Amino acid sequence: MIARIAEAALRRLSSQFPVVGITGPRQSGKTTLAKAVFPDKRYVTFDDRSMRALAVESPRDFLMAFPNGAVIDEAQKVPEIFDALKLHVDAHGTAPGSFILTGSSQFRLRTNMSDSLAGRAAFLKLLPFSTSELKNAGLLSDDPYGTIFSGQYPPLYDQEKRFVPEDWYESYIDTYLDLDVRDQINPGNLASFRRLIQVCASQSGQIFSMDKIAREIGVSGPTVRSWLSVLEASFIIHFLEPDTNNLGKSVLKKPKLYFIDTGLLCRLLRIESPEELILSPMKGRVVETFAVSELLKQRMNRARKANLTYFRTARGDMEIDAVADWRHTFAIEVKSSSDPDTGASSMVRKYAAMRAQEDVKSAVFYLGNMSMDIGGTSYVSWKDWGDFLQQT
Helix, strand or coil: CCCCCHHHHHHHHHCCCCEEEEECCCCCCHHHHHHHHCCCCEEEECCCHHHHHHHHHCHHHHHHCCCCCEEEECHHHCCHHHHHHHHHHHHHCCCCCCEEEECCCHHHHHHHHHHHCCCCEEEEECCCCCHHHHHHCCCCCCCHHHHHHHCCCHHHHCCCCCCCHHHHHHHHHHHHHHHHHCCCCCHHHHHHHHHHHHHHHHCCCEECCHHHHHHHHCCCHHHHHHHHHHHHHCCCEEEEEECCCCCCCCECCCCEEEECCHHHHHHHCCCCCHHHHHHCCCHHHHHHHHHHHHHHHHHHCCCCCCCEEEEEECCCCCEEEEEEECCCEEEEEECCCCCCCHHHHHHHHHHHHHCHHHCCEEEEEECCCCCEEECCEEEEECCCHHHHHHCC
């Protein structure tokens, strides 16, 4: 098993809360992580019909069979278990970390836990592998375009299964639509929903326009808003909100849209090889999506809020790709070049100067192999991006 950075956060949360839910996109390694961190706990999956039937028939008695707790997979398939867990925790003074819940349907798992276990449960969001995890495992390619094109879902790095990325992603999209989306929208709208995913891919790394998407797929604005919430809740996309610092400028107030995984993004954009990615007019936006996704992983792997925004003036004369308000605040520029062009830092240095009293630092993500400091700005290699962020 490739060691997950999120393990430390899972142990931290499980030392405090009696129930911990691991959420994240389908196939991100949630069950694998839970079983690795808690090898001595009983593992139960409600994919097993007999277990499911027992839990449905008498959920409170079912939980009594696990005095030391359990890892319960596909918990959302037995909604009755959540109220039973609440009563069980309250009645028995359940020890921290007793029950670890995972599931492939993020909507139902999160909703049921939030409704029934408020104050008794914590959540860990697990995304696909980060570059740091692949690097630590010796599996990070020397080719940035190969890594960006292939994506970072765990099954693609399982050497025993030998999945072809193109085939795996096609199956992933079909499974996502059939199992995760079908019960969230009218089945008659699945074709339009698939079209929505395609249009969102074309806008990854861009200022988001609800009206433009609604016109392109031929549905109403409220419907698009509802469907986008499904994509966001299932960790297919993420919205980066605009920076709200009062800097005396008129700033753009619309969010930017990003895909979580660039492998899936490349398939939706019909990019068929790393070489084709290099020549694609979408290259810059795909690379920016990759860099922002890594920022999100570093925070979620630690069970922290993203605290990640972007900055752009309404006139468009100044734009910062990402502003990370973490232990240190970083203004970040993303470049899809392997050359550490010193001019790339001009905007982030200008932004840092505007927030001089807050000691804002500047950083440039680029596709070269060497990290360095140039004129007070950190130029960070794509290979070191995750390691650099862990120090901030």
